Amino acid sequence: MESQPNNPLHGVKLEQIINELVAHYGWEYMGYTIKIRCFTDNPSIKSSLKFLRRTPWARTKVEKMYLNMLKNNS
Secondary structure, rough: OOOOOOOOOOOOOOHHHHHHHHHHHHHHHHHHHOHHHHHHHHOOOOHHHHHHHHOHHHHHHHHHHHHHHHHHOO
16 A cells, blocks of 8 residues: 555544544534534434445535644644
8 A cells, every 4th residue: 555645534534534523523513514414413423424425525525624623733
């Protein structure tokens, strides 16, 4: 496997991203920021993973939110 030193998401699983975002922001803020039902209507890690794996635009928004969180915490 090639090294990707300039890719902060390399090696980070989607489940880890969601868990860290929920711990940091909570479901309510995530649903307010990214308007998707898996964050607002009975949110769970499982439903979020299922939706985000099938929906590239939503996954991109979640990854951007994660990168912003990392940048603000450093």
